[in-house]
Amino acid sequence: MIYVYFLAFIVAFAVLFKSASLFVEGASGIAQVLNVPKMVIGIVLVGLATTAPEFGVSFIAAIMGQPEIALGNAIGSVICDDGVALALAALLAPAAISVNCRLLKSIGVFLVAIDILAYGLARNGTIGRLEGLCLILILCVYYVFVLRSQRRNMRTRKVKEPLSDSDEARPQREKEALKRLAIRFLAGFFGVAATSFLIVWAARNIALHFSVSEIIIGSTIVAIGTSLPEISTCITAALKGEGEIAVGNIIGADILNILWIIGMASLANPITVDLDIINFSFPYMILIVVVMLVSMRIGCRLGKAKGLILIVLYALYVFLVLSIFV
Numbered sequence: 032m033i034y035v036y037f038l039a040f041i042v043a044f045a046v047l048f049k050s051a052s053l054f055v056e057g058a059s060g061i062a063q064v065l066n067v068p069k070m071v072i073g074i075v076l077v078g079l080a081t082t083a084p085e086f087g088v089s090f091i092a093a094i095m096g097q098p099e100i101a102l103g104n105a106i107g108s109v110i111c112d113d114g115v116a117l118a119l120a121a122l123l124a125p126a127a128i129s130v131n132c133r134l135l136k137s138i139g140v141f142l143v144a145i146d147i148l149a150y151g152l153a154r155n156g157t158i159g160r161l162e163g164l165c166l167i168l169i170l171c172v173y174y175v176f177v178l179r180s181q182r183r184n185m186r187t188r189k190v191k192e193p194l195s196d197s198d199e200a201r202p203q204r205e206k207e208a209l210k211r212l213a214i215r216f217l218a219g220f221f222g223v224a225a226t227s228f229l230i231v232w233a234a235r236n237i238a239l240h241f242s243v244s245e246i247i248i249g250s251t252i253v254a255i256g257t258s259l260p261e262i263s264t265c266i267t268a269a270l271k272g273e274g275e276i277a278v279g280n281i282i283g284a285d286i287l288n289i290l291w292i293i294g295m296a297s298l299a300n301p302i303t304v305d306l307d308i309i310n311f312s313f314p315y316m317i318l319i320v321v322v323m324l325v326s327m328r329i330g331c332r333l334g335k336a337k338g339l340i341l342i343v344l345y346a347l348y349v350f351l352v353l354s355i356f357v
Contacts (some may be wrong), residue, residue, distance in 0.1 A: 033240050040233040043226040044259070050222025051263035054080070057216025059273050064205050064212065068131065068275075080220045081260035081280060082108075082287040084227035086295065088257055092249070093296035101296045102158070102304050103249025104257060105288045106312045109146075110250075111258040112281050112288075113323045114345025119262065120269035120277040121338025128274030132331040135278075139324040142285055145169065146320055149289050150313035156306045163297030170290035223260045231256040246308060246356050251349060278327065285320065311355065319344050 062068070085108045092101040121128060145166075152162040234256040238248045261284050265277040296302060322344060326337040 033237065036233040036236045036240070039229055040237070043229040043233070047223060047226040047230070047259055048263050048267070050219045050226060051260065051267045052219070053215045054219030054223055055264055055268045055271060055273060055276060057212050057214075057219055058276060059268075059271075060212040061209065061216065062276075064208050068134070081223060081264055082284050082292065083220075083224045084231055084257040084260060085284075085288055086292050087228060088231055088253060089292045089296040090299055093300040093302060096300065097245060097249075098300075098302040098304050099245040099308065100249035100253060102153075102293065102302050103246050103308075103312070104253045105292045105296070106316050107250035107254025108258045108261075108292075109285050109288045109316050110319050110345060110348055111254050112261045112284050113319045114341045114348065115255070116258060116262040116265040117277065117281045117323065117333070118338040118341035118345070120265035120274065121333045121341075122335050123266055124269035124274050125272065127332040127334035128269065128278060130278055130327045130331045130333060131275065132328060135282075135324070135327060135331075138282055138286075139328070141173065142282060142320060143317070143324070145286065145289050146313070146317045149293060150309075150317065153302075153304075153309050153313065156309060157301055157303045158293060158297040159301040160298050163294045163301075166290045166294030167298070170286070170294065173286065173290070223264070227257060227260050230259055247352065250312065250352055274333070278333065281323075308356070311351070315348055315351075319348070 085104060089101040089104045092098070092104065148169075149158075149166065152158055152165070231253060234252045235248060238252045243252070261280060264280055268274060268277040268280070293302070319341070323341060326340065327333050
C-alpha cells in the first residue's frame with residue numbers, strides 16, 4: 032500500500048504545477064483587466080484559493096480531535112510559505128522581485144500584529160471558540176478595509192482617465208476577457224485544491240506508515256504538502272516575471288493561516304496543545320515573518336541572497352523540530 036501513496040504523491044505533484052500555471056495566468060490577467068494592483072489580487076484571490084488545503088486539513092484535524100496537526104499545519108505552513116515558497120521564487124526569478132513598499136508597510140505591520148495576537152491568545156495552551164471568533168472577525172475587518180481602499184483607488188483613476196471614443200467598446204471587450212480569465216482561474220483553483228488534498232492524503236499516510244509523531248506530521252510533512260500550492264504558484268509566478276503576485280500570495284496566505292485557518296479550526300473544536308510546542312512554534316514563526324518583511328522592505332526588492340537567508344531559516348526550523356520533538 033505504501034507504493035500507492037508514493038505514486039499518488041508524484042502524480043498529484045505533476046498535475047499541481049500545470050494547475051498553478053493556469054492559476055497565475057488567470058490572476059495576472061484579472062489584475063490587468065480590472066486595473067487592480069497585482070499584489071492586492073494575490074492577497075485576496077490567490078491567497079484564499081491556495082490556502083484551501085491548509086483550511087481543509089486543519090478543520091478536519093480539529094474535528095477529529097487532532098489539535099497538534101491542526102495548529103502545527105497552520106503555523107508550519109506560514110514558516111514553509113516564507114522560508115520555502117517565497118525563498119524559491121526569489122532564487123529562481125530572472126531578476127530581483129520588485130515589491131510595492133507602500134502597500135508592504137501597512138500590510139506587514141498588520142501581519143506581525145496578528146501573529147503576536149495569536150501567540151498571546153495561545154499562551155495558556157488553548158485556543159478556544161471565543162478566540163477563534165475573534166480571529167475570524169479581524170479577518171472580515173481586514174478584507175473590508177482592503178477592498179474599500181482598492182475601490183477608492185479605482186474611482187480616482189476613472190475620474191482622472193476619461194474614456195476616449197476608441198474606448199467606448201472597452202466594457203464589452205473587458206467582459207469577454209474576464210470570462211476567459213475566470214475560467215482559467217477557476218480551472219487552476221480546482222486543480223490546485225484537488226491535487227493538494229491528494230498530496231496531503233498520501234504524505235500523511237506515508238508518515239504514519241513510518242510511525243512519525245503528530246507534531247512532526249503537522250508542522251513539517253503536512254505543512255509542506257498543504258503549502259505546495261503556494262510553492263508551485265510562487266515559482267511559476269517568478270519564472271513568468273510576475274514576482275509581485277508571488278509576494279502578495281505569500282502575505283495573503285500568512286494572514287489567512289493565522290486568522291482564517293486557526294480561527295475556523297478552533298471554532299470547530301477548541302485547540303489544546305502542549306505549552307512547549309506553543310512557546311517554540313509561535314516565536315519561530317514570528318521570527319521568520321519579520322525577517323521576510325524586513326528583507327523585502329530593504330531596497331523594495333527580494334533578491335537571491337535574501338531568498339537564501341529564508342531557506343536557511345526554514346532548514347534550521349526543521350532541524351530544531353526534529354531535535355526537540357522526536
